[in-house]
Amino acid sequence: MxxxxxxxxxxxxxxxxxxxxxxxxxxxxxxxxxxxxxxxxxxxxxxxxxxxxxxxxxxxxxxxxxxxxxxxxxxxxxxxxxxxxxxxxxxxxxxxxxxxxxxxxxxxxxxxxxxxxxxxxxxxxxxxxxxxxxxxxxxxxxxxxxxxxxxxxxxxxxxxxARGAANGNRHTAHPATTAKPAHPYELQAPFLYRVFMPDASPAAIAVSLPQELSYCWDAGTCRLRYAWQGGFLDNSDSWKGKGDSYGIIIGQVFYRDKTPYPLRLNQPENIPSVAFKGYQLRERYPEFKYNLNGITVYELIKPKADGAGLIRTFRIPDNSQKVWFVTDSVDGVQYEATAGKWIGGKLKLTARQARHFSITMTRKEGVKL
Incomplete structure (x- = not known):
């Protein structure tokens, strides 16, 4: 053998x-x-x-x-x-x-x-x-x-x-250069990778969406870090077995979260403690589950139909307090919400409204991040 x-x-x-x-x-x-x-x-x-x-x-x-x-x-x-x-x-x-x-x-x-x-x-x-x-x-x-x-x-x-050869000897072949990695079949978005990503914790998840949109969701900090358009990732170094290598973004970053943390409970200045609880695939789109101060949040991210941005759908089914979604004017996108009231770049939602709402983020033209 x-x-x-x-x-x-x-x-x-x-x-x-x-x-x-x-x-x-x-x-x-x-x-x-x-x-x-x-x-x-x-x-x-x-x-x-x-x-x-x-x-x-x-x-x-x-x-x-x-x-x-x-x-x-x-x-x-x-x-x-x-x-x-x-x-x-x-x-x-x-x-x-x-x-x-x-x-x-x-x-x-x-x-x-x-x-x-x-x-x-x-x-x-x-x-x-x-x-x-x-x-x-x-x-x-x-x-x-x-x-x-x-x-x-x-x-x-x-x-x-290894063992089983007639003489039991080991033989090492001559070294050669590493071949360029290639996919064995064409991937169809949406799909995801767990990979090291720049400007994220080691628990980053990179997701490829239709419309050549992609985003980095950070499981270590329970937040959408950034989004880009024009391609996905060059993972060549990871495929070669270099465990400390980072995915290289293909395309242009159009959104980057610049807030200390976007979701706040009760008061807009309250930064919550977070804990990642995994994700489930819904029609192949990952829906992330995490806790804010012990309250369970579900977040599902899909592309806009015109490819000009993202739609983030939040579910907080057991919520009993006000929720704020905080933005930054230089994060690269314009916002619309299905519920709540905007107050100076902050979306205020009642406890009932926060149980299910969506936020649409549309790319600002000409903005480089």
Whole structure:
């Protein structure tokens, strides 16, 4: 049994003839092991450890079904989280559910009798385009540079053959330059990435919307940081496994929140304490959930129909006090609201009005931020 991988792996047969494969989810939306080889009809224990600060899963599919399974996961909508973003599909053979940071889970299965290349992929929204690998069952893997079953940026890394070779020796291939990463299929907005972003905490979420609009939502501080138009992100450095790299904005920033914090409870000068509680996908748009002084807030952001800005819909269902939405005159947009009263750049809402309201932000022409 020979393991083929782009980074070292600990894999070995044990007394009961179960082959153990250790895979880690690492920074940059990658698995540390992007390919391994096993025999047909063999018992395999696959252990996944999430060493990243994002959530990840692992889904093994039938040959050639990786893209279809990723697309099916994107269509799960509000059911996605309950299903661990694993679609109920005959194309899915085995899976490890969503792991939070520092979690480890495993599965044990018998490999197919049919030889072939069986993909594995993270189907968490936005991850499957670059986070995948391949289990070779009874087949010899292609040379690394020619292996289309692994991410493009991983086809030029050093390769190490682990245990199972006849002489037990390790062999390191010659170094090569890193290939330019590419998506295995065209992404359709909306979608999101957890990625390091400039001018945001390490818990930033970048969201691509229709109309070439995008925004950065900061889960660490529970706020919309900025929005831009004209493209999404250049994530090349992240795809190469550089865990401390930042997404590079493609396009022009048209909005930047310059307030200490936009939402205030009771009085406009009260800066609340915040706590992020996650998000759910609604028709593939993320609706963020967070607490302000213990009060639950839901925020959903969509593009304006004309592409000239954003519509932010807030729900505060259990609210019992006045709510203020505070703006800054130099943040790059003009505001309209479905409820409340504007008082000098501050929107005042009654407790009832604040339970459900929307704010439209329209880009100011000629403003550079």
């Amino acid at each position: 020979v393991l083929l991988l782009a980074l070292p792996v600990h894999a070995h047969p044990v007394a009961d003839s179960v082959t153990t494969v250790h895979i880690k989810a690492i920074a940059g939306l990658q698995y540390n092991v992007v390919r391994f080889q096993v025999k047909p009809n063999a018992r395999v224990k696959l252990i996944l450890t999430n060493t990243d600060d994002m959530s990840h899963n692992l889904v093994i599919t039938r040959p050639g079904a990786r893209d279809a399974v990723v697309n099916a996961a994107l269509k799960l909508g509000e059911q996605g989280l309950k299903l661990n973003f694993i679609p109920p599909s005959p194309q899915v053979l085995w899976s490890i559910p969503v792991l939070e940071p520092d979690e480890t889970k495993s599965i044990t299965f018998t490999t197919p009798k049919t030889t072939g290349v069986y993909p594995y992929v993270c189907t968490y929204p936005g991850h499957g385009v670059i986070m995948y690998g391949a289990m070779y069952v009874g087949e010899v893997a292609l040379p690394l540079a020619n292996d289309l079953n692994i991410p493009p940026a991983r086809r030029t890394e050093n390769i190490i053959a």
